[in-house]
Amino acid sequence: MKIIQVGLGAWGASWLNVIHHSKSWELAGVVDVNPDAARAAGEQYGIPAYATIDEALGHKDTFDAALVIVPPEYHAAVAIPALEAGVHTLIEKPLAHSLEDGIRIITAAEKSGKQAMVSQNYRFKRAARTVQRLIRDGVIGDLEHVFIDYKKNPPFEGFRLEMDEPLIVDAMIHHLDQLRGIVGVEPTAVRARSWNTSTSRFKGNASAVVQFDCDNGARVVYTGSWSSYGPQTSWDGDWEIQGSKGTITWKNNEVTINFASLFDTVFLAGAVERSGVMHVDLDPLPVEERLGTLEAFRDAIETGNKAETDVTDNIQSLQLVMATADSARQDGAPITLKTNAELFGSH
Template sequence: MQKEVSKIMKKKLKVIQIGTGSWGFSWVEKALQSPWVELAGLVDMKQEMLDYAVNTYHLDPSICFLTLKEAVKHVEADAAFVVVPPAFHKEVAIEALECGLHCLVEKPLAEEMEDALKMVLAAEKAGKKLMISQNYRFKRAPQTVKQLVEKGFVGEIGSVFINFQKAPHFTGFRTEMFEPLIQDMSIHHFDQIRGILGLNPVRIKAHSWNTSWSWFKGNPAASVIFEMENGAVVSYNGSWVSQGWETTWDGDWRIQGSEGEIHWHNNQVILHPSDLFVSVFQDGAVEKNGDLVFDLAAMEEEERMASIAEFAAAIAENREPETNGRDNLYSLAMVLGAKYAAKTGACVEVAELLDPRHFSKYAHIDD
C-alpha cells in the first residue's frame, strides 16, 4: 500500500489530533511514524496531557492547544484525527469539519445513529472526507479472504460461521458496559463481515448473556444472526470470558458457498473447493490433501497505519475512503441492532435502524 500511496501523495497531510489518553497517545505515535502525515497540532482539554505528550514525544509546545479553535488559528492543517471518547465524536468531528478539516475518527462512528447521521451530513455539507478507523479491515488475512470471495472461489455465499473466544482481563470502562463484547469488540467483526462479503445486513437477531465466573458487569458473551441482502445467513458467536480454547482477535471464520468453503483461522486462509481441478492452479496457493492454502495478500502496512494510508490516499484522489462515514452507518446499525435484539428479543430490521423516523426507538439502548 505504501508504494501506491507514495505515487499519489504530492505532500504530507497536515493533521491535528484531537484527544490523547492512553489510546490517544498511541495515535500520536502512529502519526509521527507515518510517512503520509505530519502532526501539525495536538489538542486536549487537559494541560497535563499536553505536557506529557511534549515530554514523551519531544513535541514543540507551540503546536499543543487546549481547544481546536485555538489550534486552527495558529497551525495550518488539512485534516483531524478524532480520538476522543465516542460520546463526544459528534461534537468534535462536526467542529473539525466546519473548520474545513477532513476527519479520521476512531471507531465507533458514534454511540447513536442520529449522531452518526449528523456527522455524515456535516461532512457532505462541508465537502470533506469522513472516515472511521475500522483497522481490522486493513490486515493481510482478511484482505486475502476478501480477494478470494471477490474472485468467486466459493461461488454464491450461503452461510458464514464466525466464532470468537478470548478472555481479556480488562479494567476500567469495559467492565462496566451494558454489552461490552458487542459494543467494544464485535464492531470489528461486524464491519469485517460487510467488508469481506461485500454485502449489507437486512435483519438481525441476537442473544447475549453473562456467566458465573465473569469479571464483567454487563454481557461478555453473545450469539448474533445476520440475514444479508442476498439471503445468506451469518452466525456470529463471541465470548470475552472463555476459560479454555481461544481464537485470534480476528476469530475463526468459515465462509460457505455454492463452489466451496473458505476457512480463516490462526492467520491462515484455506480454501476447500467443491472441485479441486477447477481451483488447483492458483498463484500463491499450495494444495494439501484437497485444500488450497493461500499466501496472505501483500501489504506495505496493516491496521491503523494502513487506515491512515487509505485516509491520505482518499483525500489526495478526492474519492470516498473505503470505510467512509455513510458506508459505516451499516456497521453501526449492526451493533445497535444486535444490542436491541439481545435486550428485547425482537428481530430488528436494518432499514428501520437507518430511518430517522425510528431513531428514538433505538436510542439509549443501555438505559
C-alpha cells in the first residue's frame, strides 16, 4: 500500500526511515509547510513533495493513506480533510489537541467509512504484549493495584518545551494508553498534582504524581518526571501490577512474577524460577514499535475491522490525559471520566 506523510519535523524525519523499512507500505509523497524540508525529503526518496494537505489530496489517486505527524494542535486540520477525501488516516499520538478536535476527527472517520487509527507504538512491544497475555490468562488473578514510575530527562527541542503540561500530555499518553490497552482497566476518576523543578528545560510542569480509580475497583498510582537527573527508567517506565495471586514487575524490557503463594512458584509455561521469582520469556512479535502500528493499520484497511487503537477507542486515552491535566491545573481536584456515549452526547 502507498502512504503520504504529513509533517517532517524531528519525529517526522524518523518516521520516513520507519516507512522505508516497512514491508507493507511504500512512501508515495511528503507534505510540509517548510519547502526546504519537503523538497529534501522528496528528493531523497524520489517522491512528490507538497506544501499543504489540500495540495496532496489533489493527487489522492496516487496513495491509499495519510500519516499525520504534525504538532497535536494541527491534527484535526490535517486528518479531517484527508478522511473527507476518502483517505485512510494514521495519526501520531495524541489523537488531537482537545477532546472537541478528537470528536470532530471521529465524526469525519465515521462519515467517510475509512480507517482512522492512532499510532500508540508502545503497545506494539514484546514486553507489553507479554504482560497483556499474562493478565488476560489470569496468571496473577484479579487486578488490585498498579504502580507506574517514569523518569527521563529527554533532550527535546521545539513545541514540547512550550507545552502547558508536557509530561502529562506528551509522555503519559503512552503510559495511560498502555494502562487501558495492555493492563486492561478503564480509569473512572483521576486526581493529579504537577510541578516544575529549577533544572527543568520545560516551561510547563514536567513532573507529576497521579492517582486513578478504575472500573474493576483497582487503584493506580503514577509518578513521573521529564526533569530527572537521577537514575532513568526506560521509556515504558517501571510497572508493578499486583493481583490477588501475585505481582507482575515490568522493568527495563524484562518481565518477572512474584506469586503470593509459594506453591505457585514451581512452574509457569515460558518462565524460569530463580530464588522464588519467575522470569518470563518475552512473547515473539514479527515487528515492534512503529512498524507494528503500520502493520496493524494495514490489517485494519485490508479486513475492514477497526484497529485496537482506532480513534473511537483512543478518544478514551485522550480523555484520560486531558482529565489528568485538568485535575493538575485544579491542584488535585478529582475529575470523573465519561463514557463514549456521554462524551458524544455532550458535544
